[in-house]
Amino acid sequence: MGDSIETKIGLEVHVQINTKSKLFCGCTTEEGEPNNNTCETCMGMPGAKPVTNKKAIDSVIKICKALNCEISTPSFFSRKTYFYPDLAKNYQITQYETPLGKEGFLQVENTKIRIKRVHIEEDPAALEHAGGGTLIDYNRSGIPLAEIVTEPDIRSPEQARNFLKKLINILSYLNVIVPDTTIKADANISNSKNNFIRAEIKNVTGFKEIEKALLYETKRQQEEEVTKQETRRWDGTKTIVMRSKETEDDYGYIYDSDIPKMTFTQEYINKISSSIPKLSDERIRELTKIGVSQEDAKVITQDLFVSDAFEKIAQKSNPATAAKWFRKELLKRLNADEKQIKEVNIEALTEIIKMIHEKTITEHTGRELMTKIYDKNFSPIESIKKTGATMIKDTTTLKKMCEDAIEKNPKAAVDYKKGEEKALNAIVGAVMKETKGTAKPDEVKRIIEEMLTTL
Numbered sequence: 001m002g003d004s005i006e007t008k009i010g011l012e013v014h015v016q017i018n019t020k021s022k023l024f025c026g027c028t029t030e031e032g033e034p035n036n037n038t039c040e041t042c043m044g045m046p047g048a049k050p051v052t053n054k055k056a057i058d059s060v061i062k063i064c065k066a067l068n069c070e071i072s073t074p075s076f077f078s079r080k081t082y083f084y085p086d087l088a089k090n091y092q093i094t095q096y097e098t099p100l101g102k103e104g105f106l107q108v109e110n111t112k113i114r115i116k117r118v119h120i121e122e123d124p125a126a127l128e129h130a131g132g133g134t135l136i137d138y139n140r141s142g143i144p145l146a147e148i149v150t151e152p153d154i155r156s157p158e159q160a161r162n163f164l165k166k167l168i169n170i171l172s173y174l175n176v177i178v179p180d181t182t183i184k185a186d187a188n189i190s191n192s193k194n195n196f197i198r199a200e201i202k203n204v205t206g207f208k209e210i211e212k213a214l215l216y217e218t219k220r221q222q223e224e225e226v227t228k229q230e231t232r233r234w235d236g237t238k239t240i241v242m243r244s245k246e247t248e249d250d251y252g253y254i255y256d257s258d259i260p261k262m263t264f265t266q267e268y269i270n271k272i273s274s275s276i277p278k279l280s281d282e283r284i285r286e287l288t289k290i291g292v293s294q295e296d297a298k299v300i301t302q303d304l305f306v307s308d309a310f311e312k313i314a315q316k317s318n319p320a321t322a323a324k325w326f327r328k329e330l331l332k333r334l335n336a337d338e339k340q341i342k343e344v345n346i347e348a349l350t351e352i353i354k355m356i357h358e359k360t361i362t363e364h365t366g367r368e369l370m371t372k373i374y375d376k377n378f379s380p381i382e383s384i385k386k387t388g389a390t391m392i393k394d395t396t397t398l399k400k401m402c403e404d405a406i407e408k409n410p411k412a413a414v415d416y417k418k419g420e421e422k423a424l425n426a427i428v429g430a431v432m433k434e435t436k437g438t439a440k441p442d443e444v445k446r447i448i449e450e451m452l453t454t455l
């Protein structure tokens with residue numbers, strides 16, 4: 001019966017928008033000493049007037065358009081009233097009736113996940129429970145967040161993870177979130193066996209954890225009977241009931257008349273739309289058309305800057321070779337060296353890839369040249385001229401080197417003739433050392449085999 005149970009999952013994703021100042025005041029969003037980055041507005045003092053951060057609005061409109069949403073105009077802010085020490089005003093400025101974006105979708109492989117709404121809101125303060133008391137840091141209070149809410153169109157925990165990965169990829173392409181941001185989400189989940197009575201799992205951090213929490217909850221709901229809506233939390237191994245779920249209507253949302261309504265002209269919306277770069281789906285399609293494998297294209301397009309650099313290099317060299325070299329060498333190297341693609345000398349990298357493709361140098365030499373890839377003055381072509389590390393194409397020279405190596409390793413030669421295939425490695429290794437890696441091992445092996453069998 002397990003297989004016939006249908007699961008429905010909806011997500012509410014929260015991400016921080018990467019502005020310099022907060023959503024309604026000039027306080028910095030950078031980290032600092034607790035409660036230093038505050039003013040009367042973000043502390044909710046009487047008479048303080050919020051002023052909307054235009055850059056934050058632009059960024060969220062950009063998200064809305066990338067997620068195929070309709071833009072609400074006019075759009076306004078509402079106060080979500082509740083008492084908790086993380087809110088100095090006793091209300092959070094958010095959006096309820098008129099989210100900036102609504103009725104969009106995100107295509108995840110073959111499934112269209114509908115986006116119900118995208119809105120902007122302020123982050124409350126951070127609470128830290130320490131030494132029997134609670135510390136409050138209002139530095140976070142007023143930092144702009146975007147909330148992205150899906151319809152319950154997701155069918156499995158795995159699909160939820162794929163959705164989140166895709167979403168983060170898009171947000172990073174739009175350059176609207178803090179790099180390497182950790183995603184936070186609430187997830188609602190229900191199944192057909194329990195008449196789709198939902199549980200909401202609050203505030204799970206990171207997409208691996210979200211998937212784990214959903215896997216746990218899927219199983220729990222299949223085994224247990226669910227009779228009422230409830231809110232649960234994830235402790236890392238299981239979900240625990242917190243309270244019966246309140247609905248959004250239980251909060252008192254009231255229109256915030258301190259903040260002017262926003263209206264968006266078609267011209268403004270078009271301008272934002274045209275600032276959206278080509279996203280990864282389109283790039284993958286284009287790359288596979290010019291001979292890059294699907295697998296390489298997916299890896300390369302995970303990062304906008306890597307993808308941009310690749311497009312530049314692929315125009316001047318062979319795309320398939322460039323892609324292979326990016327995935328197998330460049331990305332691993334960046335990771336190991338803790339460097340960014342922007343620190344790479346792209347011209348030098350192009351030269352290396354070209355020489356490898358044209359077989360002017362071996363991959364071994366290519367890897368050695370790669371160690372100098374962060375030097376902006378480095379010229380691989382000049383370097384090769386100096387060291388003479390071009391690939392040995394002259395067979396006569398190579399044959400002479402092979403002959404010498406056989407002479408210097410008589411025991412290995414005899415062993416090989418006796419049938420010990422491994423003995424050949426010693427001779428091949430000696431030749432490779434002599435050529436400083438500028439010969440192809442396969443070719444060296446072939447020449448030596450030929451010599452030993454005809455000797």
Ligand SMILES: [Zn+2]
Pocket residue numbers: 022025026027037038039040041042043142
């Ligand atoms: Zn402030």
